[in-house]
Amino acid sequence: MxxxxxxxxxxxxxxxxxxxxxxxxxxxxxxxxxxxxxxxxxxxxxxxxxxxxxxxxxxxxxxxxxxxxxxxxxxxxxxxxxxxxxxxxxxxxxxxxxxxxxxxxxxxxxxxxxxxxTAEYLIAMKLMSGRQYKNDLSDVAGVLWEHQKAGQPIMRETIDKAIAALYGESVEIPAVSRKFIDDAFGSGDYEKVYHAIRENEKQSKKVLLAFDNNYPGKLNEDNISVILEQARKKRKRDREER
The missing domain is CATH 3.30.460 (Beta Polymerase; domain 2)
Structure with missing residues (x-):
């Protein structure tokens, strides 16, 4: 290997x-x-x-x-x-x-x-990490999807309890993770959510790799969210101008 x-x-x-x-x-x-x-x-x-x-x-x-x-x-x-x-x-x-x-x-x-x-604790850990350029959120969607297919759906309350058990009652997951899990449960179509967020993660990784190539040594955890948000806005403007 x-x-x-x-x-x-x-x-x-x-x-x-x-x-x-x-x-x-x-x-x-x-x-x-x-x-x-x-x-x-x-x-x-x-x-x-x-x-x-x-x-x-x-x-x-x-x-x-x-x-x-x-x-x-x-x-x-x-x-x-x-x-x-x-x-x-x-x-x-x-x-x-x-x-x-x-x-x-x-x-x-x-x-x-x-x-x-188990599933709910895997989801809790992935949500707590919430990296938009890794597999964190698509892994959450994938786990929800597979349990849904198996007829063993995971409830939102179960995930919330797992987060509290691992990190404490007062700890909150990142805002991007909170919005994602809210939207995922609001949709209920976890297969669709999985493919959409996985594509977003791939795009985010490309953006960050390009930034790192153009500005070596400047990429860090503090500016990743800003860089990705600017890239999303640019893609939106480009689509609107077509």
Whole structure:
């Protein structure tokens, strides 16, 4: 796997199996480890609408040998540096309550237990992040869509309770996420919402890449929203002038 190749639903388990084997080799057969998949990896593990992710975000509960195991598997299989990481702890989507709301996924090599989080908590985390240039909001729509198709619709109150459970009663999700989830439930056509927001995310990513090429080093979290809003206004003006 090259540094630019993605993780998919098909290869995710294979890499986790290799990680378990390497950890067992380094740490012995009696010391277990646990990983809680979140973000794109959790979406891949539980749903079919998301095709890929480029790294695996996780909560890792293991000895220090796990870091070495991750690096060894990455080097051996040509995976990108940090292919499995806990970097999301530095984002506002992190919560120390994640272990409490996790559910069992699989066990590998009788040593590595992998867990994920249920739909409402995945949605809560994605809404709290609310990045318009990633898969955050389309992942929310995709989860709602798949549960709707399965005849197990997710209620708005369930999501609100999950947000409160992870982040506290007084915490509010970003305005862009609030508007999105209000509009999504107002529509009820989650398939349509998914495709529309996914296209918006792709356009937003192109805008930010173009800005970064034109103004290297100037892009940051403080100006992303302004740049995207200006781009949307320009597209609207261009359409009106045609």
């Amino acid at each position: 090259s540094a630019n190749a993605p993780f998919t639903k098909e290869n995710l388990n294979a890499y986790l199996k290799e990680l378990a084997k390497e950890f067992r080799h380094l740490n012995g057969k009696t010391m277990p480890a646990e990983i809680i998949l979140i973000g794109g990896a959790a979406i891949l593990a539980n749903y079919g609408f998301r095709e890929m992710t480029y790294d695996i975000d996780a909560v890792i509960v293991a000895s220090s040998a796990m870091k070495e195991a991750v690096n060894r598997v990455g080097d051996r299989l040509g995976l990108p540096n940090g292919w499995l990481n806990m970097d999301f702890r530095n984002t506002n989507s992190y919560s120390n309550k994640l272990s409490e709301v996790s559910i069992y996924y699989k066990t590998f090599s009788n040593i590595l237990t992998v867990r994920t989080v």
